[in-house]
Amino acid sequence: MSGATPASTMQIGQLAGLKMGKATRDAFGAALKELGAEFPNVVVVDGDVGNSTRTEPFAKAFPNRAFNVGIAESNMVGVAGGLAAAGKTPVVSSFACFLICNAFEQIRMSVAYPGLNVKMVGSHAGISIGEDGASQMGIEDVALACALPGVTVIVPSDAMCARKATRAMLEHVGPVYLRCGRAEVPEIYTADSPFQIGKANKLRDGKDATIIANGLMVGIALDAAALLEKSGVKVRVLDMHTVKPLDEAAVVAAAKETGRIVVTEEHLMAGGLGSAVAATVARTHPVPIEFVNVGDTYGESGDPAGLLQKYGLTAEALVSAVNKVRSR
Amino acid sequence: MSGAAASLTVDQLKTKATAIRRHIIQITTEAGSGHPSSSLSAVEVVTALYFGGFLRHNKANPRDPKRDRFILSKGHAVPVLYSTLCEAGYYSFEQIMTLRKLGSPFEGHPNMKRLDTMEASTGSLGQGLSIGVGQALACRLDGYDAHTYVMMGDGEMGEGQVWEAIATAAKYKLGNLTAIVDQNGYQQTGATKDVLDLKPFASKFEAFGWHTQTISGNDMAAVVKALETAKKITDRPTAIISETKKGFGILPVLEATGDPNHHGKPLSPELAEKALALLV
Numbered sequence: 122m123s124g125a126t127p128a129s130t131m132q133i134g135q136l137a138g139l140k141m142g143k144a145t146r147d148a149f150g151a152a153l154k155e156l157g158a159e160f161p162n163v164v165v166v167d168g169d170v171g172n173s174t175r176t177e178p179f180a181k182a183f184p185n186r187a188f189n190v191g192i193a194e195s196n197m198v199g200v201a202g203g204l205a206a207a208g209k210t211p212v213v214s215s216f217a218c219f220l221i222c223n224a225f226e227q228i229r230m231s232v233a234y235p236g237l238n239v240k241m242v243g244s245h246a247g248i249s250i251g252e253d254g255a256s257q258m259g260i261e262d263v264a265l266a267c268a269l270p271g272v273t274v275i276v277p278s279d280a281m282c283a284r285k286a287t288r289a290m291l292e293h294v295g296p297v298y299l300r301c302g303r304a305e306v307p308e309i310y311t312a313d314s315p316f317q318i319g320k321a322n323k324l325r326d327g328k329d330a331t332i333i334a335n336g337l338m339v340g341i342a343l344d345a346a347a348l349l350e351k352s353g354v355k356v357r358v359l360d361m362h363t364v365k366p367l368d369e370a371a372v373v374a375a376a377k378e379t380g381r382i383v384v385t386e387e388h389l390m391a392g393g394l395g396s397a398v399a400a401t402v403a404r405t406h407p408v409p410i411e412f413v414n415v416g417d418t419y420g421e422s423g424d425p426a427g428l429l430q431k432y433g434l435t436a437e438a439l440v441s442a443v444n445k446v447r448s449r
Numbered sequence: 450m451s452g453a454a455a456s457l458t459v460d461q462l463k464t465k466a467t468a469i470r471r472h473i474i475q476i477t478t479e480a481g482s483g484h485p486s487s488s489l490s491a492v493e494v495v496t497a498l499y500f501g502g503f504l505r506h507n508k509a510n511p512r513d514p515k516r517d518r519f520i521l522s523k524g525h526a527v528p529v530l531y532s533t534l535c536e537a538g539y540y541s542f543e544q545i546m547t548l549r550k551l552g553s554p555f556e557g558h559p560n561m562k563r564l565d566t567m568e569a570s571t572g573s574l575g576q577g578l579s580i581g582v583g584q585a586l587a588c589r590l591d592g593y594d595a596h597t598y599v600m601m602g603d604g605e606m607g608e609g610q611v612w613e614a615i616a617t618a619a620k621y622k623l624g625n626l627t628a629i630v631d632q633n634g635y636q637q638t639g640a641t642k643d644v645l646d647l648k649p650f651a652s653k654f655e656a657f658g659w660h661t662q663t664i665s666g667n668d669m670a671a672v673v674k675a676l677e678t679a680k681k682i683t684d685r686p687t688a689i690i691s692e693t694k695k696g697f698g699i700l701p702v703l704e705a706t707g708d709p710n711h712h713g714k715p716l717s718p719e720l721a722e723k724a725l726a727l728l729v
Contacts, residue, residue, distance in 0.1 A: 164590070166583075188586060188621070196579045196613030203583020206561070206569065208514060209590070211583070226573060227610070231580055235561045235570040 131426045134307025137343035142308035146244040146301040148280035150175025152287035157183050160291050166213040168197045174214040174244040198224040202231030205238045217243025217259025225265055232296050233269040240290050242299045247387030248432055249304040249337055254422035260415050264392025266298040267365045273297045274365040278339035279309040285316035304425050307340040319363045321371040327355030330443050331375035331382050333398055335361050338385040345439035367397045376406040381446045385413040409449040411442040456502030459670045466496040470698045470728045472532035478721040480549040486696035486711040488529040490633035493672045494691055495533050503676045511565040515593045518584050520568045522577020523602035524558040531555050534566050575608025582618050585626040600629045604636025607645045619658035624683035633695035635710040654688040666691025699724040
């Protein structure tokens with residue numbers, strides 16, 4: 122449960138000509154501190170990992186509005202529920218797995234069921250956290266969060282997206298889960314780029330297929346699109362940063378206009394973005410879909426780039442998936 | 450705050466408690482399900498909170514940010530709360546008689562989304578004290594002189610989250626927080642001492658840095674005195690270990706059934722008649 126070394130060995134975004142940027146957890150932390158004065162009701166509840174989740178800068182700037190309740194995630198979420206019931210906007214944060222998995226029952230009863238205005242931020246999502254291994258990897262979190270009625274689920278793809286998502290999350294009334302990563306990711310957006318909860322961003326257009334991605338996989342999807350273009354295949358790339366509520370219009374348009382879909386995420390197959398997209402496509406405009414994700418297995422220790430390679434979360438894997446879905 | 454509860458004498462509170470006990474029997478028998486015995490043990494504390502001048506609440510604005518809070522963490526005992534709120538004029542008897550019926554906001558466990566008098570949605574044990582810690586922290590941050598009371602069951606104390614909350618309340622020296630353990634001695638499958646005996650509670654709370662009192666919780670005078678003392682403790686959280694009897698008020702009726710615990714069972718109309726005859 123340490124967290125200093127960035128995953129600088131990764132080459133994500135190079136094929137697409139993107140510059141490497143900051144990790145989404147860093148962008149979230151910086152934005153939270155910046156927004157602290159503008160949102161006086163915001164308070165932070167931390168389970169003693171604030172230096173990893175990046176709530177620490179806020180806690181240092183606003184010490185009376187930050188509560189470190191120790192390594193006790195269940196209580197941490199309950200305290201956040203109480204703060205929200207009293208009119209505060211608590212940002213409760215831990216590693217994605219400890220927040221969502223450990224405190225799932227508390228999120229269900231003390232946040233989601235009463236519909237309280239709690240902002241849940243999970244860091245260290247996915248297998249790209251690297252060396253710490255499977256116990257620290259949140260790869261079930263999106264499925265669990267999406268299972269809860271009324272919870273908005275956001276998976277930002279780059280630092281700018283995370284920064285804008287942080288503001289949007291605080292402005293939104295109701296429970297939100299924001300999923301952040303530890304690895305550095307390429308810069309996809311600029312300050313002028315749009316961000317709206319529940320509205321996908323079309324990053325590239327093409328008629329041959331659509332890659333729907335979120336989080337770290339967006340940069341990899343753009344790399345895959347660049348590779349495919351070399352062989353004359355033009356794909357649409359959607360950044361589906363909001364898994365719930367899903368931008369169904371964008372999914373339906375992709376199905377209708379490109380006829381083939383590949384969904385990719387740094388998450389298990391079960392219950393994530395792939396499931397959400399598949400359900401929508403099956404119900405509206407059935408077309409072939411392939412999935413590139415962690416599958417149905419746990420991760421392990423290793424360097425982030427090596428892990429992404431081993432678990433098939435690469436531009437090459439996406440190219441294969443696009444070719445496969447086009448051949449069906 | 451307007452609408453602060455009237456402060457009744459101990460004798461008047463006892464009369465009120467009897468009326469509340471009658472409601473508990475009537476609404477759970479009408480519902481055909483529910484937890485009357487778990488509700489009955491808590492009657493003196495809840496009655497004293499609402500009618501003894503302790504809980505400052507505002508009928509015109511139940512979510513008044515400056516109100517005192519009462520969180521019923523042992524949510525299955527919610528008939529005691531509905532019955533008390535009925536006596537306090539929030540709801541009619543006809544309304545609370547819809548307990549557990551489809552469409553009624555008087556659900557089997559508290560639902561704060563449907564009733565603005567419920568401070569938390571409980572029913573999954575062990576969570577109320579954490580919510581109370583959050584409420585108490587928020588009130589302190591806002592500079593409100595508001596007190597938060599949380600009632601838990603003794604069986605509920607088996608949940609680890611309760612002890613996390615106890616530690617956190619002590620860390621923040623929450624003098625505006627009072628925990629009440631309704632120690633009625635039983636949980637779902639039997640006596641608490643046989644299932645998971647965590648007694649004594651007082652010394653455990655004290656070890657965490659809490660002020661504690663252990664009282665006879667079905668003795669109205671003792672309850673009033675304990676709540677008065679708790680109000681005076683402002684430098685740390687305070688716990689009242691309320692030693693009660695599950696089903697207090699109708700014990701002979703429950704004992705005659707051979708199941709004095711009577712957990713999660715309403716009384717039949719015939720038994721309810723016998724019980725009501727004791728509550729006069």
